Amino acid sequence: MKLIFGLAALALAASGGMVHAQLEKRDVHIAVGGKNAFYYLPLTIAEQLGYFKAEGLEVKISDFAGGSAALRAVVGGSAEVVSGAYEHTISLQGKKQFFRAFVLQGRLPQIALGVATAKAGGFRSFKDLKGMKIGVSAPGSSTHNLVKQLLTKAGLDPLKDVAIIGAGIGAGAIAAMKSGQIDAISNVDPVMTKLELDGAVKIVADTRNAKGTQEIWGAPLPAGCLYAPIEFQQKYPNVVQALANAIVRADKWIAKASATDVAKVVPETYLLGDRALYLFSFNKVKEAISPDGLISDAGAKATLAALKAFDPGVAKADIKLEQTYSNAFARKANAKFK
CATH class of the missing domain: 3.40.190.10 (Periplasmic binding protein-like II)
Known part of the structure:
Protein backbone atom coordinates (compact mmCIF):
# COMPACT_ATOMS: atom_id res chain seq x y z
CA MET A 1 0.00 0.00 0.00
CA PRO A 109 -12.73 53.48 -16.77
CA GLN A 110 -13.77 53.86 -13.08
CA ILE A 111 -12.46 57.45 -12.96
CA ALA A 112 -14.35 60.42 -11.55
CA LEU A 113 -13.62 64.15 -11.66
CA GLY A 114 -14.46 66.20 -8.63
CA VAL A 115 -14.29 69.96 -8.07
CA ALA A 116 -13.47 71.35 -4.62
CA THR A 117 -16.69 72.11 -2.75
CA ALA A 118 -15.56 75.70 -2.22
CA LYS A 119 -15.42 76.20 -5.99
CA ALA A 120 -18.34 74.00 -6.99
CA GLY A 121 -20.93 76.74 -6.54
CA GLY A 122 -19.63 78.58 -9.56
CA PHE A 123 -19.16 75.47 -11.69
CA ARG A 124 -21.61 75.33 -14.61
CA SER A 125 -19.71 73.50 -17.35
CA PHE A 126 -16.28 72.06 -18.05
CA LYS A 127 -15.25 75.45 -19.39
CA ASP A 128 -15.13 76.50 -15.75
CA LEU A 129 -12.11 74.25 -15.25
CA LYS A 130 -10.01 76.93 -16.95
CA GLY A 131 -7.26 78.20 -14.67
CA MET A 132 -7.66 75.41 -12.14
CA LYS A 133 -4.97 73.22 -10.62
CA ILE A 134 -6.17 69.69 -11.32
CA GLY A 135 -4.75 66.68 -9.52
CA VAL A 136 -4.32 63.40 -11.42
CA SER A 137 -2.67 60.15 -10.38
CA ALA A 138 0.28 61.00 -12.64
CA PRO A 139 0.69 63.16 -15.76
CA GLY A 140 0.05 61.04 -18.86
CA SER A 141 -2.08 58.51 -16.97
CA SER A 142 -5.68 57.55 -17.71
CA THR A 143 -6.86 59.95 -14.99
CA HIS A 144 -5.09 62.71 -16.93
CA ASN A 145 -6.65 61.54 -20.20
CA LEU A 146 -10.14 61.99 -18.76
CA VAL A 147 -9.27 65.62 -18.00
CA LYS A 148 -7.90 66.09 -21.53
CA GLN A 149 -11.10 64.69 -23.02
CA LEU A 150 -13.35 66.98 -21.00
CA LEU A 151 -11.22 70.07 -21.67
CA THR A 152 -11.09 69.35 -25.40
CA LYS A 153 -14.87 68.92 -25.56
CA ALA A 154 -15.24 72.26 -23.79
CA GLY A 155 -13.00 74.00 -26.32
CA LEU A 156 -10.11 74.44 -23.89
CA ASP A 157 -6.44 73.66 -24.44
CA PRO A 158 -5.33 70.78 -22.15
CA LEU A 159 -1.74 72.05 -22.31
CA LYS A 160 -2.35 75.72 -21.56
CA ASP A 161 -5.66 76.28 -19.79
CA VAL A 162 -5.09 74.22 -16.61
CA ALA A 163 -2.20 73.14 -14.39
CA ILE A 164 -1.85 69.36 -14.02
CA ILE A 165 -0.41 68.08 -10.75
CA GLY A 166 0.53 64.47 -9.98
CA ALA A 167 -1.17 63.52 -6.70
CA GLY A 168 -0.88 59.74 -6.73
CA ILE A 169 -3.62 57.28 -5.77
CA GLY A 170 -4.37 57.00 -2.07
CA ALA A 171 -3.96 59.08 1.07
CA GLY A 172 -1.67 61.58 -0.67
CA ALA A 173 -4.34 62.44 -3.24
CA ILE A 174 -6.93 62.93 -0.49
CA ALA A 175 -4.57 65.19 1.46
CA ALA A 176 -3.76 67.27 -1.63
CA MET A 177 -7.44 67.93 -2.21
CA LYS A 178 -8.37 68.68 1.39
CA SER A 179 -5.37 70.97 1.97
CA GLY A 180 -6.23 73.15 -1.03
CA GLN A 181 -3.14 72.25 -3.04
CA ILE A 182 -5.45 71.45 -5.96
CA ASP A 183 -8.81 72.83 -7.11
CA ALA A 184 -10.12 69.66 -8.71
CA ILE A 185 -9.14 66.00 -8.86
CA SER A 186 -9.43 63.18 -11.38
CA ASN A 187 -8.93 59.87 -9.60
CA VAL A 188 -10.34 56.43 -8.84
CA ASP A 189 -12.01 54.70 -5.91
CA PRO A 190 -11.85 54.50 -2.98
CA VAL A 191 -10.23 57.97 -3.17
CA MET A 192 -13.13 59.67 -4.95
CA THR A 193 -15.85 58.16 -2.78
CA LYS A 194 -13.89 59.18 0.35
CA LEU A 195 -13.64 62.79 -0.86
CA GLU A 196 -17.29 62.82 -1.89
CA LEU A 197 -18.60 61.46 1.41
CA ASP A 198 -16.38 63.83 3.36
CA GLY A 199 -17.90 66.76 1.48
CA ALA A 200 -14.55 67.78 -0.01
CA VAL A 201 -15.63 67.59 -3.67
CA LYS A 202 -18.62 67.72 -5.96
CA ILE A 203 -18.46 65.00 -8.63
CA VAL A 204 -18.91 66.56 -12.08
CA ALA A 205 -17.89 63.62 -14.29
CA ASP A 206 -18.18 59.95 -13.42
CA THR A 207 -17.10 56.83 -15.33
CA ARG A 208 -17.53 54.41 -12.45
CA ASN A 209 -20.78 53.24 -14.01
CA ALA A 210 -22.02 52.52 -17.51
CA LYS A 211 -24.32 55.56 -17.69
CA GLY A 212 -21.62 58.07 -16.82
CA THR A 213 -19.11 56.41 -19.14
CA GLN A 214 -21.58 56.58 -22.02
CA GLU A 215 -22.20 60.28 -21.40
CA ILE A 216 -18.49 61.17 -21.47
CA TRP A 217 -16.92 58.72 -23.89
CA GLY A 218 -19.93 57.58 -25.94
CA ALA A 219 -19.22 53.90 -25.28
CA PRO A 220 -17.97 51.57 -22.52
Whole structure:
Protein backbone atom coordinates (compact mmCIF):
# COMPACT_ATOMS: atom_id res chain seq x y z
CA MET A 1 0.00 0.00 0.00
CA LYS A 2 2.84 2.38 0.86
CA LEU A 3 4.38 1.63 -2.51
CA ILE A 4 1.13 2.54 -4.29
CA PHE A 5 0.85 5.86 -2.44
CA GLY A 6 4.49 6.55 -3.09
CA LEU A 7 4.11 5.95 -6.82
CA ALA A 8 0.96 8.12 -6.88
CA ALA A 9 2.81 10.94 -5.18
CA LEU A 10 5.66 10.65 -7.64
CA ALA A 11 3.23 10.73 -10.56
CA LEU A 12 1.45 13.79 -9.16
CA ALA A 13 4.75 15.59 -8.60
CA ALA A 14 5.92 14.68 -12.07
CA SER A 15 2.72 15.91 -13.70
CA GLY A 16 2.89 19.18 -11.74
CA GLY A 17 6.50 19.57 -12.77
CA MET A 18 5.55 19.01 -16.41
CA VAL A 19 2.88 21.73 -16.24
CA HIS A 20 5.29 24.24 -14.77
CA ALA A 21 8.11 23.14 -17.05
CA GLN A 22 6.03 24.34 -19.99
CA LEU A 23 6.59 27.88 -18.76
CA GLU A 24 9.45 29.55 -20.60
CA LYS A 25 10.33 31.16 -17.25
CA ARG A 26 8.74 31.51 -13.83
CA ASP A 27 9.82 34.92 -12.59
CA VAL A 28 7.75 37.82 -13.92
CA HIS A 29 7.96 41.48 -12.93
CA ILE A 30 4.73 43.50 -13.18
CA ALA A 31 4.64 47.30 -12.86
CA VAL A 32 1.42 48.97 -11.70
CA GLY A 33 0.44 52.52 -10.88
CA GLY A 34 -1.74 52.60 -7.76
CA LYS A 35 -2.14 48.93 -6.83
CA ASN A 36 -4.47 49.74 -3.92
CA ALA A 37 -7.17 51.13 -6.26
CA PHE A 38 -10.23 49.12 -7.28
CA TYR A 39 -9.03 49.78 -10.83
CA TYR A 40 -6.46 47.02 -10.28
CA LEU A 41 -8.40 44.85 -7.85
CA PRO A 42 -8.09 41.67 -9.97
CA LEU A 43 -4.29 41.98 -9.79
CA THR A 44 -4.39 42.12 -5.99
CA ILE A 45 -6.90 39.27 -5.74
CA ALA A 46 -4.76 37.08 -8.02
CA GLU A 47 -1.76 37.84 -5.83
CA GLN A 48 -3.45 37.45 -2.44
CA LEU A 49 -5.34 34.25 -3.28
CA GLY A 50 -2.27 32.59 -4.81
CA TYR A 51 -3.56 32.41 -8.37
CA PHE A 52 -0.19 33.37 -9.88
CA LYS A 53 1.57 30.70 -7.84
CA ALA A 54 -1.07 28.16 -8.87
CA GLU A 55 0.02 28.80 -12.47
CA GLY A 56 3.65 28.16 -11.55
CA LEU A 57 4.64 31.83 -11.56
CA GLU A 58 6.72 33.85 -9.13
CA VAL A 59 5.37 37.35 -9.67
CA LYS A 60 7.01 40.51 -8.37
CA ILE A 61 4.75 43.58 -8.37
CA SER A 62 6.24 47.08 -8.22
CA ASP A 63 3.81 49.88 -7.39
CA PHE A 64 4.25 53.37 -8.85
CA ALA A 65 2.41 56.68 -8.40
CA GLY A 66 0.45 56.31 -11.65
CA GLY A 67 -0.01 54.28 -14.81
CA SER A 68 2.38 56.37 -16.89
CA ALA A 69 5.18 55.77 -14.37
CA ALA A 70 4.50 52.03 -14.43
CA LEU A 71 4.66 52.10 -18.21
CA ARG A 72 8.02 53.88 -18.14
CA ALA A 73 9.38 51.05 -15.98
CA VAL A 74 8.56 48.51 -18.69
CA VAL A 75 9.74 50.72 -21.56
CA GLY A 76 12.96 51.25 -19.63
CA GLY A 77 13.41 47.52 -19.08
CA SER A 78 13.16 47.38 -15.28
CA ALA A 79 9.82 45.50 -15.46
CA GLU A 80 8.25 43.22 -18.07
CA VAL A 81 4.47 43.57 -17.90
CA VAL A 82 2.27 46.57 -17.17
CA SER A 83 -0.92 46.47 -15.16
CA GLY A 84 -2.39 49.62 -16.64
CA ALA A 85 -4.95 51.26 -18.90
CA TYR A 86 -5.67 49.69 -22.28
CA GLU A 87 -5.52 53.09 -24.01
CA HIS A 88 -1.74 53.21 -23.52
CA THR A 89 -1.27 50.41 -26.05
CA ILE A 90 -2.78 52.71 -28.68
CA SER A 91 -0.77 55.78 -27.65
CA LEU A 92 2.41 53.71 -27.70
CA GLN A 93 1.78 52.46 -31.21
CA GLY A 94 1.54 56.10 -32.29
CA LYS A 95 5.15 56.38 -31.03
CA LYS A 96 6.21 53.19 -32.87
CA GLN A 97 6.30 51.17 -29.66
CA PHE A 98 4.30 47.98 -29.94
CA PHE A 99 2.54 46.72 -26.83
CA ARG A 100 -0.52 44.46 -26.66
CA ALA A 101 -3.15 43.99 -23.97
CA PHE A 102 -3.89 40.32 -23.28
CA VAL A 103 -6.36 40.23 -20.38
CA LEU A 104 -8.84 42.78 -19.03
CA GLN A 105 -9.35 43.81 -15.41
CA GLY A 106 -11.86 46.66 -15.84
CA ARG A 107 -14.56 47.07 -18.47
CA LEU A 108 -15.28 50.70 -17.49
CA PRO A 109 -12.73 53.48 -16.77
CA GLN A 110 -13.77 53.86 -13.08
CA ILE A 111 -12.46 57.45 -12.96
CA ALA A 112 -14.35 60.42 -11.55
CA LEU A 113 -13.62 64.15 -11.66
CA GLY A 114 -14.46 66.20 -8.63
CA VAL A 115 -14.29 69.96 -8.07
CA ALA A 116 -13.47 71.35 -4.62
CA THR A 117 -16.69 72.11 -2.75
CA ALA A 118 -15.56 75.70 -2.22
CA LYS A 119 -15.42 76.20 -5.99
CA ALA A 120 -18.34 74.00 -6.99
CA GLY A 121 -20.93 76.74 -6.54
CA GLY A 122 -19.63 78.58 -9.56
CA PHE A 123 -19.16 75.47 -11.69
CA ARG A 124 -21.61 75.33 -14.61
CA SER A 125 -19.71 73.50 -17.35
CA PHE A 126 -16.28 72.06 -18.05
CA LYS A 127 -15.25 75.45 -19.39
CA ASP A 128 -15.13 76.50 -15.75
CA LEU A 129 -12.11 74.25 -15.25
CA LYS A 130 -10.01 76.93 -16.95
CA GLY A 131 -7.26 78.20 -14.67
CA MET A 132 -7.66 75.41 -12.14
CA LYS A 133 -4.97 73.22 -10.62
CA ILE A 134 -6.17 69.69 -11.32
CA GLY A 135 -4.75 66.68 -9.52
CA VAL A 136 -4.32 63.40 -11.42
CA SER A 137 -2.67 60.15 -10.38
CA ALA A 138 0.28 61.00 -12.64
CA PRO A 139 0.69 63.16 -15.76
CA GLY A 140 0.05 61.04 -18.86
CA SER A 141 -2.08 58.51 -16.97
CA SER A 142 -5.68 57.55 -17.71
CA THR A 143 -6.86 59.95 -14.99
CA HIS A 144 -5.09 62.71 -16.93
CA ASN A 145 -6.65 61.54 -20.20
CA LEU A 146 -10.14 61.99 -18.76
CA VAL A 147 -9.27 65.62 -18.00
CA LYS A 148 -7.90 66.09 -21.53
CA GLN A 149 -11.10 64.69 -23.02
CA LEU A 150 -13.35 66.98 -21.00
CA LEU A 151 -11.22 70.07 -21.67
CA THR A 152 -11.09 69.35 -25.40
CA LYS A 153 -14.87 68.92 -25.56
CA ALA A 154 -15.24 72.26 -23.79
CA GLY A 155 -13.00 74.00 -26.32
CA LEU A 156 -10.11 74.44 -23.89
CA ASP A 157 -6.44 73.66 -24.44
CA PRO A 158 -5.33 70.78 -22.15
CA LEU A 159 -1.74 72.05 -22.31
CA LYS A 160 -2.35 75.72 -21.56
CA ASP A 161 -5.66 76.28 -19.79
CA VAL A 162 -5.09 74.22 -16.61
CA ALA A 163 -2.20 73.14 -14.39
CA ILE A 164 -1.85 69.36 -14.02
CA ILE A 165 -0.41 68.08 -10.75
CA GLY A 166 0.53 64.47 -9.98
CA ALA A 167 -1.17 63.52 -6.70
CA GLY A 168 -0.88 59.74 -6.73
CA ILE A 169 -3.62 57.28 -5.77
CA GLY A 170 -4.37 57.00 -2.07
CA ALA A 171 -3.96 59.08 1.07
CA GLY A 172 -1.67 61.58 -0.67
CA ALA A 173 -4.34 62.44 -3.24
CA ILE A 174 -6.93 62.93 -0.49
CA ALA A 175 -4.57 65.19 1.46
CA ALA A 176 -3.76 67.27 -1.63
CA MET A 177 -7.44 67.93 -2.21
CA LYS A 178 -8.37 68.68 1.39
CA SER A 179 -5.37 70.97 1.97
CA GLY A 180 -6.23 73.15 -1.03
CA GLN A 181 -3.14 72.25 -3.04
CA ILE A 182 -5.45 71.45 -5.96
CA ASP A 183 -8.81 72.83 -7.11
CA ALA A 184 -10.12 69.66 -8.71
CA ILE A 185 -9.14 66.00 -8.86
CA SER A 186 -9.43 63.18 -11.38
CA ASN A 187 -8.93 59.87 -9.60
CA VAL A 188 -10.34 56.43 -8.84
CA ASP A 189 -12.01 54.70 -5.91
CA PRO A 190 -11.85 54.50 -2.98
CA VAL A 191 -10.23 57.97 -3.17
CA MET A 192 -13.13 59.67 -4.95
CA THR A 193 -15.85 58.16 -2.78
CA LYS A 194 -13.89 59.18 0.35
CA LEU A 195 -13.64 62.79 -0.86
CA GLU A 196 -17.29 62.82 -1.89
CA LEU A 197 -18.60 61.46 1.41
CA ASP A 198 -16.38 63.83 3.36
CA GLY A 199 -17.90 66.76 1.48
CA ALA A 200 -14.55 67.78 -0.01
CA VAL A 201 -15.63 67.59 -3.67
CA LYS A 202 -18.62 67.72 -5.96
CA ILE A 203 -18.46 65.00 -8.63
CA VAL A 204 -18.91 66.56 -12.08
CA ALA A 205 -17.89 63.62 -14.29
CA ASP A 206 -18.18 59.95 -13.42
CA THR A 207 -17.10 56.83 -15.33
CA ARG A 208 -17.53 54.41 -12.45
CA ASN A 209 -20.78 53.24 -14.01
CA ALA A 210 -22.02 52.52 -17.51
CA LYS A 211 -24.32 55.56 -17.69
CA GLY A 212 -21.62 58.07 -16.82
CA THR A 213 -19.11 56.41 -19.14
CA GLN A 214 -21.58 56.58 -22.02
CA GLU A 215 -22.20 60.28 -21.40
CA ILE A 216 -18.49 61.17 -21.47
CA TRP A 217 -16.92 58.72 -23.89
CA GLY A 218 -19.93 57.58 -25.94
CA ALA A 219 -19.22 53.90 -25.28
CA PRO A 220 -17.97 51.57 -22.52
CA LEU A 221 -14.18 51.77 -22.70
CA PRO A 222 -11.88 48.91 -21.64
CA ALA A 223 -9.77 50.11 -18.73
CA GLY A 224 -7.27 48.28 -16.51
CA CYS A 225 -5.58 45.31 -18.16
CA LEU A 226 -2.28 43.48 -18.37
CA TYR A 227 -0.24 44.48 -21.39
CA ALA A 228 3.31 43.88 -22.51
CA PRO A 229 5.58 44.32 -25.53
CA ILE A 230 4.44 42.09 -28.40
CA GLU A 231 8.00 40.74 -28.55
CA PHE A 232 7.72 39.57 -24.92
CA GLN A 233 4.44 37.79 -25.68
CA GLN A 234 5.94 36.04 -28.69
CA LYS A 235 8.95 34.90 -26.66
CA TYR A 236 7.00 33.79 -23.57
CA PRO A 237 3.50 32.74 -24.74
CA ASN A 238 3.00 30.22 -21.92
CA VAL A 239 3.95 32.81 -19.32
CA VAL A 240 1.43 35.22 -20.82
CA GLN A 241 -1.22 32.49 -20.78
CA ALA A 242 -0.48 31.79 -17.11
CA LEU A 243 -0.84 35.49 -16.27
CA ALA A 244 -4.13 35.63 -18.16
CA ASN A 245 -5.37 32.53 -16.36
CA ALA A 246 -4.69 34.11 -12.97
CA ILE A 247 -6.41 37.40 -13.83
CA VAL A 248 -9.48 35.77 -15.39
CA ARG A 249 -9.77 33.55 -12.32
CA ALA A 250 -9.61 36.71 -10.17
CA ASP A 251 -12.19 38.48 -12.36
CA LYS A 252 -14.58 35.58 -11.88
CA TRP A 253 -13.95 35.45 -8.13
CA ILE A 254 -14.76 39.17 -7.81
CA ALA A 255 -17.95 38.77 -9.88
CA LYS A 256 -19.30 36.37 -7.23
CA ALA A 257 -17.79 38.08 -4.19
CA SER A 258 -19.42 40.43 -1.72
CA ALA A 259 -17.79 43.63 -0.53
CA THR A 260 -17.05 41.88 2.77
CA ASP A 261 -15.33 39.01 0.92
CA VAL A 262 -13.08 41.48 -0.87
CA ALA A 263 -12.23 43.42 2.30
CA LYS A 264 -11.09 40.21 3.97
CA VAL A 265 -8.62 39.48 1.16
CA VAL A 266 -6.99 42.83 0.38
CA PRO A 267 -4.25 44.31 2.60
CA GLU A 268 -5.53 46.40 5.51
CA THR A 269 -3.89 49.54 4.09
CA TYR A 270 -6.28 49.43 1.12
CA LEU A 271 -9.16 50.35 3.44
CA LEU A 272 -7.73 53.85 4.08
CA GLY A 273 -8.63 53.48 7.73
CA ASP A 274 -12.35 53.27 6.93
CA ARG A 275 -13.73 49.77 6.37
CA ALA A 276 -17.31 50.98 5.83
CA LEU A 277 -16.12 53.37 3.13
CA TYR A 278 -14.25 50.57 1.36
CA LEU A 279 -17.31 48.32 1.36
CA PHE A 280 -19.50 51.14 0.04
CA SER A 281 -16.96 52.03 -2.65
CA PHE A 282 -16.69 48.45 -3.89
CA ASN A 283 -20.43 48.19 -4.39
CA LYS A 284 -20.30 51.39 -6.49
CA VAL A 285 -17.62 50.10 -8.86
CA LYS A 286 -18.32 46.36 -8.98
CA GLU A 287 -20.12 46.60 -12.32
CA ALA A 288 -17.01 48.22 -13.80
CA ILE A 289 -14.82 45.18 -13.16
CA SER A 290 -14.55 42.72 -16.03
CA PRO A 291 -16.29 39.37 -15.40
CA ASP A 292 -14.25 37.47 -17.99
CA GLY A 293 -11.06 39.33 -19.00
CA LEU A 294 -12.23 39.90 -22.58
CA ILE A 295 -11.76 43.22 -24.42
CA SER A 296 -14.68 44.19 -26.64
CA ASP A 297 -14.01 45.18 -30.24
CA ALA A 298 -16.48 48.06 -29.90
CA GLY A 299 -14.71 49.30 -26.79
CA ALA A 300 -11.32 49.22 -28.51
CA LYS A 301 -12.69 51.21 -31.45
CA ALA A 302 -14.30 53.77 -29.12
CA THR A 303 -10.99 54.16 -27.26
CA LEU A 304 -9.17 54.91 -30.50
CA ALA A 305 -11.80 57.47 -31.50
CA ALA A 306 -11.57 59.17 -28.09
CA LEU A 307 -7.77 59.37 -28.17
CA LYS A 308 -7.77 60.88 -31.64
CA ALA A 309 -9.70 63.86 -30.26
CA PHE A 310 -6.91 65.04 -27.94
CA ASP A 311 -3.74 63.04 -28.71
CA PRO A 312 -1.96 64.44 -31.80
CA GLY A 313 0.35 61.42 -31.92
CA VAL A 314 -2.60 59.06 -32.25
CA ALA A 315 -4.53 61.36 -34.60
CA LYS A 316 -1.63 61.44 -37.07
CA ALA A 317 -0.71 57.77 -36.84
CA ASP A 318 -2.03 54.85 -38.86
CA ILE A 319 -3.07 52.78 -35.85
CA LYS A 320 -3.45 49.03 -36.37
CA LEU A 321 -6.03 48.43 -33.67
CA GLU A 322 -5.84 44.64 -33.98
CA GLN A 323 -2.24 44.83 -32.78
CA THR A 324 -3.16 46.60 -29.54
CA TYR A 325 -5.10 43.73 -27.94
CA SER A 326 -5.71 40.00 -28.15
CA ASN A 327 -8.46 37.93 -26.56
CA ALA A 328 -6.80 34.62 -27.41
CA PHE A 329 -5.28 34.15 -23.94
CA ALA A 330 -8.41 35.26 -22.07
CA ARG A 331 -10.58 32.87 -24.12
CA LYS A 332 -8.36 29.94 -23.15
CA ALA A 333 -8.49 31.08 -19.54
CA ASN A 334 -12.30 31.18 -19.65
CA ALA A 335 -12.33 27.63 -20.99
CA LYS A 336 -10.18 26.59 -18.01
CA PHE A 337 -12.18 28.49 -15.37
CA LYS A 338 -15.85 28.19 -16.27
